[in-house]
Amino acid sequence: MFRQIVLALPVVALAACSTDPQGTPASQSMAHPMAAPQHDKQAGAAPNHTDAPHWSYDGANGPQHWGSLDAAFSACSDGRNQSPINLTRMIKDELTPIKFAYKPGGTEILHNGHTIQVNYAPGSSITVDGVAFELKQFHFHAPSENTIQGHSYPLEGHFVHADSKGNLAVIAVMYMVEKPLPELDKAWKHMPAIAGETRALPAAVSASALLPAKRGYYRFTGSLTTPPCSEGVRWLVMNTYKEISAAQVDAFTRVMHHPNNRPIQPLNARTVLK
Numbered sequence: 001m002f003r004q005i006v007l008a009l010p011v012v013a014l015a016a017c018s019t020d021p022q023g024t025p026a027s028q029s030m031a032h033p034m035a036a037p038q039h040d041k042q043a044g045a046a047p048n049h050t051d052a053p054h055w056s057y058d059g060a061n062g063p064q065h066w067g068s069l070d071a072a073f074s075a076c077s078d079g080r081n082q083s084p085i086n087l088t089r090m091i092k093d094e095l096t097p098i099k100f101a102y103k104p105g106g107t108e109i110l111h112n113g114h115t116i117q118v119n120y121a122p123g124s125s126i127t128v129d130g131v132a133f134e135l136k137q138f139h140f141h142a143p144s145e146n147t148i149q150g151h152s153y154p155l156e157g158h159f160v161h162a163d164s165k166g167n168l169a170v171i172a173v174m175y176m177v178e179k180p181l182p183e184l185d186k187a188w189k190h191m192p193a194i195a196g197e198t199r200a201l202p203a204a205v206s207a208s209a210l211l212p213a214k215r216g217y218y219r220f221t222g223s224l225t226t227p228p229c230s231e232g233v234r235w236l237v238m239n240t241y242k243e244i245s246a247a248q249v250d251a252f253t254r255v256m257h258h259p260n261n262r263p264i265q266p267l268n269a270r271t272v273l274k
């Protein structure tokens with residue numbers, strides 16, 4: 001059984017665009033928001049089983065139905081600023097460069113049934129709008145969730161950050177199949193094949209090495225791309241891609257067994273700044 005997302009608001013608000021890692025003992029020991037206490041309803045539940053509704057990427061619990069699976073998921077169907085999007089209708093803006101203060105900190109890797117996630121040790125952050133957002137975790141989607149001018153990529157990385165108030169900022173990176181990305185292998189070598197597993201990483205992975213050298217970006221407001229689809233997420237999509245090998249993409253899709261990209265959501269009133 002895949003681990004489920006949880007209902008507790010303080011947790012879901014920080015669960016980012018992927019399912020949260022609740023239920024993985026190792027992640028609960030980490031000092032990041034995903035380690036927030038579990039909701040009452042889950043007290044006593046086995047680590048990898050909760051009573052939260054099951055959601056998936058196809059069938060009766062697939063993206064078209066997320067909004068009706070649970071009252072807490074209503075934003076998935078009612079939200080007007082949902083992610084992912086096709087980045088289009090771009091407006092030129094003087095976007096302030098994102099300030100990166102990253103150090104190697106990817107210390108554990110987990111398979112939660114919806115993605116492969118690397119949890120990050122405290123102490124790495126970005127500054128956006130004059131506010132520091134700490135890097136909590138990064139995870140992947142294949143194929144990409146966001147598309148850029150209609151273009152889909154084989155893999156997209158989401159680097160999930162939270163400020164001291166729990167507001168989220170996600171840096172999205174598109175990966176193109178060109179050449180191996182050695183830093184990723186530090187994590188990939190230990191990728192759990194089974195949902196619910198978490199493994200420690202012997203060598204801390206550098207998030208910086210997984211981002212493109214040029215850090216220009218697109219910006220828009222969106223949501224988590226998984227239930228509960230909470231809005232108010234600052235999306236920062238790198239405007240240059242990073243290279244990866246076909247084997248590295250395959251290693252991910254092999255353990256996921258299915259695509260893990262939510263379909264594109266309507267832009268509605270939003271614009272994309274570039």
Ligand SMILES: [Zn+2]
Nearest residue numbers: 017018158225
């Ligand atoms: Zn994501």
